[in-house]
Amino acid sequence: GGLTSPDRSCYEAWIFAIAQAQHFIYIEQQFFIADHVDPAVCNKLGKAILKRVEAARAAGRSFRVYFLTNPSGFGLNVPKWIAADVNLCETFTRQSLHQGPNSLHALIAQLLEGSGIDASEYLSVCGLHRAGRSPAGEWKESGCYVHAKICIVDDAVAIVGSANANDRSFTGDGDSEMGAILCDDQNAIEAPMGGEQAKVSPTVRSFRIKLWSAWLGLSSDGGEWCSPDSVSDPVHPKTWHRIWRATAAHNQKLLEDVFDTTPSDSISTKDELEGRKRAAAKPRDPERLTRSSQPPQQLTSESWKTEGLRGQLLEFPMKFLNNRSKQSWQCKILSSTSLTKQCLL
Numbered sequence: 001g002g003l004t005s006p007d008r009s010c011y012e013a014w015i016f017a018i019a020q021a022q023h024f025i026y027i028e029q030q031f032f033i034a035d036h037v038d039p040a041v042c043n044k045l046g047k048a049i050l051k052r053v054e055a056a057r058a059a060g061r062s063f064r065v066y067f068l069t070n071p072s073g074f075g076l077n078v079p080k081w082i083a084a085d086v087n088l089c090e091t092f093t094r095q096s097l098h099q100g101p102n103s104l105h106a107l108i109a110q111l112l113e114g115s116g117i118d119a120s121e122y123l124s125v126c127g128l129h130r131a132g133r134s135p136a137g138e139w140k141e142s143g144c145y146v147h148a149k150i151c152i153v154d155d156a157v158a159i160v161g162s163a164n165a166n167d168r169s170f171t172g173d174g175d176s177e178m179g180a181i182l183c184d185d186q187n188a189i190e191a192p193m194g195g196e197q198a199k200v201s202p203t204v205r206s207f208r209i210k211l212w213s214a215w216l217g218l219s220s221d222g223g224e225w226c227s228p229d230s231v232s233d234p235v236h237p238k239t240w241h242r243i244w245r246a247t248a249a250h251n252q253k254l255l256e257d258v259f260d261t262t263p264s265d266s267i268s269t270k271d272e273l274e275g276r277k278r279a280a281a282k283p284r285d286p287e288r289l290t291r292s293s294q295p296p297q298q299l300t301s302e303s304w305k306t307e308g309l310r311g312q313l314l315e316f317p318m319k320f321l322n323n324r325s326k327q328s329w330q331c332k333i334l335s336s337t338s339l340t341k342q343c344l345l
Contacts, residue, residue: 006172010163010179011043014170017153017181018045021052023193024064024234026208028148031089032069033166036107037096043170046096050107053122057111062194062235065104066244067125068215069093070146087270089166091321097125099322124240126248128215129255129262129314131289139286141259144312149179152208155191155200155234158182182207194235208234216247217311226310248315250307255314258283263316268323 018025034046049065056063070090098105108119128144149169151159161179163169169177184201191200212218213228220227231239255262260281267273291308 008170008172010159010161010177011170011172013159013179013181014045014151014163014165015048017151017157017159018048018052020157021063021153022056022061023154023198024066025049025052026066026068026150026152026234027165028068028146028150028211029093029165030070030145030147030149031093031164031166032067032096033089033092034096034104036104037092037100037102042167043165045165045170046104046107049104050111053108054111062237063122064235064240065123066234067097067123068127068146068148069097069125070127070143094316094321098123098316098318105318120245124245124248125316127263127314127316128312129251130312131255131259131286131309133286139258139283139289141255141262141283143263143314150211152204154193154198155205155208156183156188157201158204158207192233192236194233212244215311215313216243217309244313245315247310248313251309251311251313252315252317254289254307254309258286258289263314263320265317265319267320270321273321 032045033041035041035044036046036050053063053065070093095103097103100106105119105123105125108122112119112121128146129141130144131139131141134140149161149163149165159179159181161177163175163177163179168174182201182204184203187202188199189202189205190197191205192198193200209228209231212231216231218226218228218230225243230243233239252262252264256264260276260279261273267276288307289309
């Protein structure tokens, strides 16, 4: 008994679902390390996503790729001997998504070259962050560590399981993984998709809206812009630009203005980040974090400074920790050793 060859069904499910995408892909992942960022990586997830963007562009369709992942171990406490492994995986995740010439962001930008369209029309990379007053009365901020492994495609299918988007989970000869596929073809309903109607699974659609309501701080009494109904169409420009991306950008600006340790373009190395943590600068006017917020589309270049946090969504700054010349010696050794990379990635 037993398997005679590696079981790659988790990987095959992700690849198959992404290959069917016509409207959007939503991914929550602890790590995302795909073939386009390093020749040592075998899985084709990045290229599969890029093909769907390319197909949508050729057909003149709007297409969105939502990523929710981790910038750099925020919200995660691990022993020092594990931290180097985690830091390396997070470095490769950033390079896979939005840092460097081989990132998904850069490759989408190449597809759009000469069109006048920015890659942000297709790709959004975010994390989760929170802030509040501790029982001792001190204002604190911390990342919410994303440990989920979720892929939702077109509100028609969802994959939920234990597999990270990397070779260690996907090749079948690394970690043992399991997963479930959610779909509901027999009970499909019509729902808005890019301003038109499309067949979706009511179960998957409800699952996505519940997730987004938590991340965006939506509530049933939130009105047109701040209720779960406001994200019913995940492709529409209103949802993409004026709710999802506007909320993520607002939260990032606000937290960066209050705390010195929030992910920002001004922090290019891990040493700088750790130095700011040790300095423990006093938060600047933290009371504004809890003030009621205007609808995100009404925030201006000045008004965001007086508005409160909206949910937990945080836009990833493109230059955050992008200086690899000052990596720790542990990361440099790990990233230069092919066998170690194979084990980690």
